[in-house]
Amino acid sequence: MGTVIMHNVVSVDGFIADENDDVGPLHDWYFSGDTPITEDDDQRYDHSAVGSRFKVSRASAEYVRPMWETIGVIVMGRTLFDLVNGWEGQPPAGEHVVVVSHRPKPEGWYPEASYHFVDDVRAAIDKAQELAGERTVSVNAGDVGGQILAAGLVDEVAMDVVPVVFGSGKRYFGGIDGQHLLEDPHVVIRGDRVLHLKFEVRR
Template sequence: MGTTYLHAVASLDGYIADERDEVGPLHDWYFSGDHPLVDDDHPEVHGAPFKVSAASAEYVRGMWARQSVLVVGRHQFDLTNGWEGHPPASDHVVVVSHRPKPDGWHPEASYHFATSVEEGIARAQELAGDGEIGVGAGDVGGQALALGLIDHVAIDVVPVVFGRGKPFFGTLTDGHLMLGDPDVVIQGTGVLHLRYPVRRAPS
């Protein structure tokens, strides 16, 4: 099955956006370097061509190249309008939502809707083949982690403190969850890339 990783950019205190869903400076590093991430990244959707530092480019290009499916919640889909059918990375997107895809919305885009986190990850596994599965942080990602459906936690930490906002892990209700030591530590410009393996409970 495809490797799953929970991923997002976060503030030092663990927020992926403020209370109004504004990301502030969290994504500035995506546009402040000299190294393009992809040849055609639909700037009309994403705001500007992605250009990052050399260290970030090597890491992000590898992650995006391996990612076949992205799993997000309905809130992120609505905020971005599904990136108009052009996600930053992946061939397919699975949206966890109790509401169906909007009528007539980009019928050519490979977007799939699932009514639960379990169903969404299962559908992503079917679509991924040998590719990896990225799971957006927040409530959906936190639920997937709590359900044991995540293999790695990847955080791009930006040196800003929000104080309050939307937490990276959503609301975890099962207490402490201990991860392994980071197997990726890369210093970019204005961002620190970290990846932690998720410890599996003995079977």
């Protein structure tokens, strides 16, 4: 099975958005560089929600590109799904999405899109690994991501740390209880206005 990676852009004080789900400057680095995430005219990583193609620093591109190319499935919560309308049925990476939700897929919503709605985090990871095969399962941080980490189902934590302090808002690890040890970072890459970190979860 592929690696399960919990991933998100985050402020230095650990928030992925403010109380109103506004990400503020957290994603600015995705559009402030001169290097497309893809080396050619591949449009897979266009960000249709804002009508602009991802362009980052060269250091960030060399990190983000291979990571995104390994993703087979994204696991997300219903709040994010509703906020971005499921990226209109076209995830930014991977071919499949698993949504953790007690509500079903909206009736008539992009029936051709490979989006699967489940009501339990363990079932979500089982479904994601079934769909991903040997490819990576990328778990969005937040409440659902924190639940998946607390359940012992996350292999690595990846953080794109942006130099901004939010003070309050939606936490990277959601409302997770207790301590969870990570190993020393095995990836530390400095981009422009972002620091890429990756940690293995200590078992």
